[in-house]
Amino acid sequence: MIKLREVxxxxxxEPVVKGVSLSLGNECIALAGPNGxxxxxxxxxxxxxxxxxxxxxxxxxxxxxxxxxxxxxTLRRKVVYVHENPIVLRGSVxxxxxxxxxxxxxxxxxxxxxxxxxxxxLGIDELAEKDAKNLSxxxxxxxxxxxxxxxxxxxxxxxxxxxxxxxxRRKSVLELLKELRETGRSIAxxxxxxxxxxLVCSKAYIIENGSVVSETLPPxxxx
Amino acid sequence: xxxxxxxxxxxxxxxxxxxxxxxxxxxxxxxxSTTTSxxxxxxxxxxxxxxxxxxxxxxxxxxxxxxxxxxxKAENGDVDMVFVHAPNLEKKYLEKGVLKFGEIFAYNxxxxxxxxxDPAGIRDMxxxxxxxxIYEAGEAGTTKFVSRGDNSGTHNRELWLWNLAGLDPSGxxxxxxxxxxxxxxxxxANEYGAYTISDIGTYLxxxxxxxxxxxxxxxxxxxxxxxSVYVVNSDVIKGVNERLAYEFQQFVLSDEIQxxxxxYGVVEFGSSLFSPANGDPDGSLREAWNQLAGx
Amino acid sequence: MLGEVLEIALRSxxxxxxxxxxxxxxxxxxxxxxxxxxxxxxxxxxxVFRALVGIPTVVVGLILYxxxxxxxxxxxxxxxxxxxxxxxxxxxxITPLLVSFAYQALEREKGEVWELAMSLGALKNQAxxxxxxxxxxxxxxxxxxxxxxxxxxxxxxxxxxxxxxxFTRVMTTAIALEVSxxxxxxxxxxxxxxxxxxxxxxxxxxxxxxKS
Numbered sequence: 214m215i216k217l218r219e220v221x222x223x224x225x226x227e228p229v230v231k232g233v234s235l236s237l238g239n240e241c242i243a244l245a246g247p248n249g250x251x252x253x254x255x256x257x258x259x260x261x262x263x264x265x266x267x268x269x270x271x272x273x274x275x276x277x278x279x280x281x282x283x284x285x286x287t288l289r290r291k292v293v294y295v296h297e298n299p300i301v302l303r304g305s306v307x308x309x310x311x312x313x314x315x316x317x318x319x320x321x322x323x324x325x326x327x328x329x330x331x332x333x334x335l336g337i338d339e340l341a342e343k344d345a346k347n348l349s350x351x352x353x354x355x356x357x358x359x360x361x362x363x364x365x366x367x368x369x370x371x372x373x374x375x376x377x378x379x380x381x382r383r384k385s386v387l388e389l390l391k392e393l394r395e396t397g398r399s400i401a402x403x404x405x406x407x408x409x410x411x412l413v414c415s416k417a418y419i420i421e422n423g424s425v426v427s428e429t430l431p432p433x434x435x436x
Numbered sequence: 437x438x439x440x441x442x443x444x445x446x447x448x449x450x451x452x453x454x455x456x457x458x459x460x461x462x463x464x465x466x467x468x469s470t471t472t473s474x475x476x477x478x479x480x481x482x483x484x485x486x487x488x489x490x491x492x493x494x495x496x497x498x499x500x501x502x503x504x505x506x507x508x509k510a511e512n513g514d515v516d517m518v519f520v521h522a523p524n525l526e527k528k529y530l531e532k533g534v535l536k537f538g539e540i541f542a543y544n545x546x547x548x549x550x551x552x553x554d555p556a557g558i559r560d561m562x563x564x565x566x567x568x569x570i571y572e573a574g575e576a577g578t579t580k581f582v583s584r585g586d587n588s589g590t591h592n593r594e595l596w597l598w599n600l601a602g603l604d605p606s607g608x609x610x611x612x613x614x615x616x617x618x619x620x621x622x623x624x625a626n627e628y629g630a631y632t633i634s635d636i637g638t639y640l641x642x643x644x645x646x647x648x649x650x651x652x653x654x655x656x657x658x659x660x661x662x663x664s665v666y667v668v669n670s671d672v673i674k675g676v677n678e679r680l681a682y683e684f685q686q687f688v689l690s691d692e693i694q695x696x697x698x699x700y701g702v703v704e705f706g707s708s709l710f711s712p713a714n715g716d717p718d719g720s721l722r723e724a725w726n727q728l729a730g731x
Numbered sequence: 732m733l734g735e736v737l738e739i740a741l742r743s744x745x746x747x748x749x750x751x752x753x754x755x756x757x758x759x760x761x762x763x764x765x766x767x768x769x770x771x772x773x774x775x776x777x778x779v780f781r782a783l784v785g786i787p788t789v790v791v792g793l794i795l796y797x798x799x800x801x802x803x804x805x806x807x808x809x810x811x812x813x814x815x816x817x818x819x820x821x822x823x824x825i826t827p828l829l830v831s832f833a834y835q836a837l838e839r840e841k842g843e844v845w846e847l848a849m850s851l852g853a854l855k856n857q858a859x860x861x862x863x864x865x866x867x868x869x870x871x872x873x874x875x876x877x878x879x880x881x882x883x884x885x886x887x888x889x890x891x892x893x894x895x896x897x898f899t900r901v902m903t904t905a906i907a908l909e910v911s912x913x914x915x916x917x918x919x920x921x922x923x924x925x926x927x928x929x930x931x932x933x934x935x936x937x938x939x940x941x942k943s
Binding site for chain 1: 843844846847848849850851852853854855857861864865
């Protein structure tokens with residue numbers, strides 16, 4: 214379970230997250246709301262990338278910003294956040310995919326084997342040796358997904374995961390998300406595309422202007 | 437922000453306008469190139485100030501450089517007159533017709549300086565034997581010598597002394613060519629604990645900084661340092677202000693100014709930095725000049 | 732004469748190259764620290780470095796002169812008028828420039844690369860080394876620009892080196908000397924050589940910095 218309690222955050226002076234409390238258990242939740250509402254920042258706070266200015270972030274019951282880094286890391290490594298606009302590192306696609314495993318000290322050979330298997334499943338195995346900087350937006354999105362999946366996170370925090378995809382790929386990613394849910398992964402999705410939410414998620418937080426304004430079931434968004 | 441920038445621009449504009457007005461208001465500018473050793477003593481600025489008291493519309497611009505460059509500037513028409521102390525170079529430019537009305541206006545001496553413990557043992561030797569002793573100590577590895585190496589008047593004098601001693605130190609490890617002005621060459625010699633040659637004026641001005649150096653050889657006609665003033669010949673070099681240069685030259689040679697030069701530096705250093713030529717009554721300065729120019 | 736020109740050019744490249752390496756070795760870690768850590772006075776430090784980018788070379792020369800001279804605090808090292816003194820002086824001179832460029836490059840990448848590493852479970856050190864790795868072309872570019880400033884400066888080389896023939900004479904001091912001797916020919920050919928070097932470095936830095 215990831216839990217935010219009364220969390221505040223600001224980049225400069227103006228706060229962008231104002232006293233948000235929410236939790237992600239064994240479920241799929243959606244953060245819905247207009248652009249600039251603070252959805253992305255909330256996901257990054259949940260992932261432990263940003264440190265809140267006020268309030269607490271718990272991962273599996275532990276306040277991660279109170280722990281020494283060595284202890285916090287084992288919890289943080291259960292969580293993966295995927296950017297809306299994929300960030301690619303220099304080098305080949307394969308090198309990008311194994312990045313998370315390298316951080317965890319997995320041997321290069323083992324990592325490559327695992328990566329190729331996963332990429333085959335996602336249908337991007339033929340891109341393995343390609344320069345990652347030359348991918349199309351859709352291909353890069355799949356790369357980012359593979360890079361996240363390979364570390365087998367318990368919690369996946371996805372920022373507009375379908376935004377850069379064509380219809381065919383959207384469908385297969387949705388299938389993938391359903392499958393992840395079935396294997397017990399917790400998923401949080403930030404989106405302004407409410408339709409997607411109703412297909413996968415059981416709960417939705419409506420975010421406006423840095424605060425949770427309501428908590429509903431996805432179909433209620435349409436009302 | 438924009439308001440501040442505007443104010444700044446206005447102020448800068450005003451300052452430059454005032455400056456340009458100041459500069460252009462004076463109808464005549466006299467351009468003078470001078471050897472650094474002379475300029476560093478501030479004597480020339482003093483003379484210029486005195487000249488301007490009588491000729492308020494004249495602006496005098498000094499370019500302090502080595503004697504070599506000072507003379508080259510004359511040839512390029514960049515200056516109207518020169519103050520130098522390198523007779524052998526002066527002679528070349530006289531022969532080319534670049535310079536005229538050569539007059540010796542002051543003199544002092546060069547000094548051979550070295551570390552206080554004087555490893556070459558040159559104290560109170562005559563200059564030529566001192567050079568020989570430094571050479572031998574250098575070869576023996578017990579000392580170093582710092583040369584200006586910049587074709588300046590002092591550098592030319594040093595080369596002339598080596599030549600009189602029948603020696604050629606160039607290329608030796610102990611022979612350091614600094615390639616800088618007199619002040620910095622003295623600093624380098626001080627830092628390295630090495631021997632060097634300087635005009636007395638620059639040395640006296642810096643002596644408080646040069647704690648490891650001391651004057652060892654100060655006597656001898658070979659160390660006579662003769663300062664001359666020339667007017668650039670407007671028949672050969674176009675566009676120079678020969679008339680004004682001549683006027684300033686005659687001013688420098690006048691009794692009043694010669695007297696002033698003879699007393700310059702007494703208050704500050706306890707002895708005067710220069711001796712006035714006073715028209716060179718017995719011709720000994722000209723004789724020395726000829727010897728240096730021919731050597 | 733060509734031999735001497737080449738010797739001086741080579742010395743310039745070695746001395747200023749050493750300066751660039753030194754400045755990089757302390758400038759990059761400092762920039763990284765400024766980018767990744769939030770601490771009091773960080774903005775102030777950055778402002779100071781930005782202000783010092785244009786610091787006159789003679790001011791750096793003068794300060795180090797007093798430190799290195801025989802009667803100064805580091806006089807015992809006998810550094811003054813050695814090539815190492817020039818390299819140290821130039822390294823100090825170019826550090827603000829290098830830090831400004833490196834900080835800018837790292838800051839730009841931080842929003843992306845650093846966050847990506849953190850999002851995939853990196854320790855702070857791992858995120859930092861990923862950030863450096865991804866920014867290498869731009870950091871190299873910053874070092875090259877700093878090298879160009881070092882090799883083209885005169886004040887430090889003259890005040891700390893002394894323009895000693897065959898020892899501390901570098902291209903800029905040699906040019907100044909030749910001009911003072913009235914030998915414009917040699918000065919011009921040295922100047923041309925210097926331009927050639929800085930231009931080639933600029934071209935190389937365009938190539939490495941332009942990618943990615």
